[in-house]
Amino acid sequence: xxxxxxxxxxTEVLDPQGQAIESALKNLGENNINNIRQGKLIEMDIxxxxxxxxxxxxxxxxxxxxxxxxxxEYSIEIS
Amino acid sequence: xxxxxxxxxxTEVLDPQGQAIESALKNLGENNINNIRQGKLIEMDIxxxxxxxxxxxxxxxxxxxxxxxxxxEYSIEIS
Numbered sequence: 001x002x003x004x005x006x007x008x009x010x011t012e013v014l015d016p017q018g019q020a021i022e023s024a025l026k027n028l029g030e031n032n033i034n035n036i037r038q039g040k041l042i043e044m045d046i047x048x049x050x051x052x053x054x055x056x057x058x059x060x061x062x063x064x065x066x067x068x069x070x071x072x073e074y075s076i077e078i079s
Numbered sequence: 080x081x082x083x084x085x086x087x088x089x090t091e092v093l094d095p096q097g098q099a100i101e102s103a104l105k106n107l108g109e110n111n112i113n114n115i116r117q118g119k120l121i122e123m124d125i126x127x128x129x130x131x132x133x134x135x136x137x138x139x140x141x142x143x144x145x146x147x148x149x150x151x152e153y154s155i156e157i158s
Contacts, residue, residue: 006120021121024144032126033140039120041085042100047111061112065103
């Protein structure tokens with residue numbers, strides 16, 4: 001199974017990377033794009049008996065290793 | 080409109096971040112997760128007359144600023 005974990009900064013957390021992109025765009029004259037936020041995505045192959053087991057495993061590694069749940073939120077997609 | 084640009088390293092490009100995650104997982108005893116690749120996602124609000132215009136604008140800034148098309152590929156989602 002192929003899984004994707006999407007990790008985003010929580011809304012209340014400042015995003016300096018997003019702000020840097022936004023100010024670069026303003027410098028290029030692009031004023032109609034706002035509220036830019038940068039996140040990450042992590043894709044992986046996972047061997048599991050079924051989707052539930054895969055989801056449980058990925059949730060576990062996301063909490064322990066991939067995301068910092070103090071400042072980040074995540075969503076998991078399995079196909 | 081809210082747009083998301085997903086940026087991934089091309090398949091033939093080495094991904095040291097993905098490899099680092101993979102070896103960390105192996106050290107934790109997790110051997111059923113493989114082929115880990117890390118990418119990024121950039122979310123933004125865009126003002127445009129219609130989806131076509133938004134898509135065109137975002138494609139332009141993605142090529143010029145967000146993605147390095149030599150080593151990265153991207154996809155755009157607008158909602």
